[in-house]
Amino acid sequence: MNAAECALQVGDIFALPDTCLKIKEIIDDEISDIDEIAELVSYDPVLSSKLLRLANSALYNFPKQVESVQKAVQVLGETQVYNLVVASGAAEAFATLKPDVIALDKFWEHSINTALIAKHLAFHLGVKKDEPIYLSGLLHNLGELVVVQVKPEVAQICGQYKKGVKPWTKQQALLGFSYVDCTVELLKHWQLPERIIQPLKQLNQPEYSAANKVSLILHLSSCLALSEANPDVFQLHDLVDKQIMEVLGLSKDDLHDASSFAFLEGMSILSLLNPALFSIF
Template sequence: MNSAALLAKVDQLPRLPKAIAELLDIVNRDDATVKVVSEKLSHDPVLSARVLRLANSARFGCSREVGSIDDAVVRLGMQTLRTLVIASAVVGAVPKVQGIDLGDFWGNTFEVAIVCQELAKRMGTLPDEAFTGGILHSIGELLIVSSEPEAAANINAAVADGADRNLMERELLGYDAAEIGSLLAQNWKFTPALVKGIQFQDSPKNCEPFSKLAGMLAMSKKVVSDWDKIGDDERTSWLAQISEMAGIKVDLSGLAQKLTKLHGQGMDMGKQLA
């Protein structure tokens, strides 16, 4: 990592609006109540609308539509609402970027987040943190396109010709998307474990001490990118291979069937938010 190049970007990173930062502080408290969260959300109608759209998405929706934050808590529970608030806040805090279909971008991002959450459940780690890591994992890509559009175009062209994206980013910028994304997560005061997971998502075995989140992100990204290329009968053995490559041990029983059911739900969530 070129530390000088990375540190030079610090002042250009987007800041969380004060109201959203305060809301994240509230939902991350173990003693947060429905009343307090609902009251705080009521001051931000745009964020409230995003949370409700997510609550009514295919992943969480049922026969009766959720019409209020209180209803969302009753249906989803405080833990899930916390996840939706964080997801909605992150999407709202990142500026729109020319030349990127944000529906597709966030759809793919949420696909990774949902897979990562499922892996966390099977590894006995925190599903909420895994989901949050998933929605933050690709933010560095947006930051590079928005702040270095010419370099981003050159990187994309080189990747189209077969070059490695991470190597090209480091060669032309002095850092890669994962590094700048982890710096943003740190500035937004997410946990050190989450920051580390994002930083090492492309090379989890290089992280010392080992980051399970980095391994889960690496495996989740591979699942999302290649799922449709793998035959139904081959998926369990393939999942075993990529989990080993990511350096993590996952309970594989029924995982292929579960991921098949989850497939596409992240795209729906991304479209709801973009």
């Protein structure tokens, strides 16, 4: 079984809500306006609540209370609304996985940290704001949840980290593909934009060039989040070639700042994906 076949097995079981596709259609339609997005979101009370909480969070620090979905969409903009809809839909899609195989709270914590670190580094390095690096980072490891469903016994073995063995190398050896390979196939099945998927195709082994900046940032961010979550097993230098730091022009202080940003903002984002998870903090 290859990555595409693995993702196809769960593509219909773990599907994104119709709202995601409809909002994408609205955004892709050049003659549509933001009111259409607000109207669509307002039909979903849970999503509306999350949108309002995000608009009123410290992440945006809006000077006045945002009290309507329409105002929240205006404050956040199309991209942020789409990010929230897809992230919330992905979390909802996999919410029924058995907790004896994977701790979903830890999974999403790593995913959110990766996304926020990538977002901070992208800003620091002058990456264009329209690059969907945050969403790519947030979704990058969904392939793990696919494998948990299809091959739970293999997923458990892959989750037993060992010093000196990179996780994606172990996944490749046991499955014939890595989790991120499976993520790419799942996101294709979900019909997400190619701009979200493309940087993930080289996430584990990115080309060391300035032209490949987004994939390099995502690789570095994922490795940094992984090492911080498992300090007894991984140091960052065990996972990342220092040449990446040189190509990107980053210092240790830059990484520290990115990690601090992720720590400060991470719990609020985690609570938006699943409020029940927030009770663990």
